Ligand SMILES: Nc1ncnc2c1ncn2[C@@H]1O[C@H](COP(=O)(O)OP(=O)(O)O)[C@@H](O)[C@H]1O
């Protein structure tokens with residue numbers, strides 16, 4: 001069965017897109033078939049996979065070629081029959097392959113996807129009273145699942161834009177699992193707190209939707225899902241002696257506290273947590289090997305990722321993951337090359353361990 005994981009934080013610039021790409025690649029390295037879905041109208045993920053062309057670093061013809069292709073190759077056109085009330089069923093999207101990673105494909109984004117925000121919002125508020133809107137709330141899930149079936153995807157990773165609108169509400173609440181990427185700063189602490197209050201509303205809305213016969217019986221039924229929290233991913237902090245520097249550690253601790261005191265109680269109340277024993281199974285203290293993710297320490301990030309430094313620039317340039325750049329792509333020699341490779345291998349290990357934890361949680365849920 002395909003499992004859908006949303007990467008969600010209404011705060012922008014916290015590495016949702018970067019993490020979607022790198023996590024997806026690592027899942028694919030471990031033999032999973034992965035479908036990335038670019039649900040941010042800014043289309044950064046689509047750009048990362050195929051937009052840059054040649055040495056001039058301009059957005060190339062890639063986007064236009066997708067949008068003008070006769071086959072449906074993007075999220076906007078994939079959903080159009082539902083949103084334009086055309087009397088035809090949604091068809092799976094033709095995904096783009098990802099160069100260098102045969103186990104991964106991309107359902108491309110589209111800037112006009114943002115146009116569905118308003119009709120979807122109306123449908124999500126009013127479908128009980130306006131039956132013609134009943135097919136919209138389940139349509140995104142239907143399209144993703146049909147496309148995943150076509151590509152035999154084990155995992156769908158949903159990259160989301162920074163918003164609290166109707167699209168993100170739908171995407172999150174119709175996923176099986178979710179991750180919350182964060183940066184260790186004051187704004188992410190604020191985000192953890194505001195996320196908690198918005199999730200109270202979203203969970204209530206999803207309960208209603210799941211109970212409404214008109215949505216359950218729609219052509220694209222509203223899925224009976226409750227997304228489960230996999231954890232936060234904290235990243236882009238400085239490291240000294242293999243540990244976050246004191247200044248960053250303070251914010252990492254503050255995030256953990258905000259997650260623990262604000263977010264987790266809401267998730268628990270709304271059945272959005274996995275059984276505690278599962279978190280305990282994957283979260284253990286590196287040195288003591290003692291479980292970390294007990295009731296007291298729930299809230300620890302499932303993945304901590306330091307600042308990528310120059311690797312992020314190379315990764316974007318070559319559309320390759322942080323942890324798989326070749327010597328030629330790194331463009332260094334001698335000692336600098338060796339140091340860069342060492343740091344790349346550290347990122348590889350972090351992603352690999354993080355993905356193992358995610359697989360364990362998902363497969364035992
Ligand atoms: N661990 C990291 N170290 C350094 N830079 C990072 C890291 N993760 C992401 N970035 C950079 O931070 C910026 C925001 O990341 P992005 O993935 O676009 O975030 P989002 O999708 O949440 O808006 C990008 O420029 C990206 O290259």
Ligand SMILES: [Mg+2]
Pocket residue numbers: 016017018040044045160161
């Ligand atoms: Mg993004």
